[in-house]
Amino acid sequence: MRFQLWPVLAAAVGVAGGFSAATHVFAQAAPGEIVVVQRDIDFDKHAVTIRAGGQVVYINEDRFGHNVFSETAGGEFDVGRQAPASRNAVTFRRAGTFTVNCRIHPRMEMTVTVVQ
Numbered sequence: 541m542r543f544q545l546w547p548v549l550a551a552a553v554g555v556a557g558g559f560s561a562a563t564h565v566f567a568q569a570a571p572g573e574i575v576v577v578q579r580d581i582d583f584d585k586h587a588v589t590i591r592a593g594g595q596v597v598y599i600n601e602d603r604f605g606h607n608v609f610s611e612t613a614g615g616e617f618d619v620g621r622q623a624p625a626s627r628n629a630v631t632f633r634r635a636g637t638f639t640v641n642c643r644i645h646p647r648m649e650m651t652v653t654v655v656q
């Protein structure tokens with residue numbers, strides 16, 4: 541199981557690292573970060589894998605607010621209302637798979653898998 545996650549992680553890092561400064565400066569990921577964009581009432585990635593202690597940066601590219609949260613045990617968070625063009629970094633410290641939703645738009649859903 542753990543072994544099988546690594547190709548996913550490599551793919552996710554590849555995508556995040558693939559942003560060029562010319563195309564999207566705002567969405568550029570720092571090392572240890574994965575950027576997830578909220579656009580058209582959806583997440584641009586529905587499953588990401590990060591290492592424990594890493595961050596998922598949520599960027600709102602819609603013209604209205606979102607409110608990302610997780611109630612999965614061990615990974616609970618709630619960033620509160622997130623205005624358009626703002627970003628929120630969420631640090632995941634524990635290994636596990638965490639379901640992330642938006643309080644305003646219940647059909648928005650993604651998972652963050654955290655590996656040691």
Ligand SMILES: [Cu+2]
Binds near residue numbers: 605607643
């Ligand atoms: Cu939303």
